[in-house]
Amino acid sequence: MSQLIQRTELKTVYYTPVHCPFCGVRVMGADPVDETRITACSHTLFIAHDTAFEYRSARLDENLQLDGMTEQEVEARWMQDERGIDGFTDTVSVADAIKVAAYAPSPSAYGSYYGFAPIE
Numbered sequence: 001m002s003q004l005i006q007r008t009e010l011k012t013v014y015y016t017p018v019h020c021p022f023c024g025v026r027v028m029g030a031d032p033v034d035e036t037r038i039t040a041c042s043h044t045l046f047i048a049h050d051t052a053f054e055y056r057s058a059r060l061d062e063n064l065q066l067d068g069m070t071e072q073e074v075e076a077r078w079m080q081d082e083r084g085i086d087g088f089t090d091t092v093s094v095a096d097a098i099k100v101a102a103y104a105p106s107p108s109a110y111g112s113y114y115g116f117a118p119i120e
């Protein structure tokens with residue numbers, strides 16, 4: 001029985017740092033100084049924003065059947081979702097997964113998305 005990822009939205013204090021609900025690590029996307037640097041814990045399924053995934057775990061790739069795909073193929077997959085990466089990551093069905101969606105207010109309407117799941 002696969003349940004879809006449970007969503008939490010941040011719309012007012014959207015800029016608050018996001019911490020893993022299972023171990024407390026502060027997770028971050030790419031560092032603006034070193035864009036290759038990602039902080040993710042072992043529970044992190046993904047870190048994404050509206051135009052790209054910054055981090056995808058092996059569990060995410062397995063769950064969304066992205067194994068073996070090129071970055072271009074992965075992008076083509078989420079672009080098929082009318083809500084883009086936000087909609088695509090709502091289809092994650094890893095057990096007890098939690099997603100935090102942080103939306104900057106319009107007109108920027110920029111979203112950041114973090115997914116976590118406990119390890120069995």
Ligand SMILES: [Zn+2]
Nearest residue numbers: 020023041043
């Ligand atoms: Zn964690």
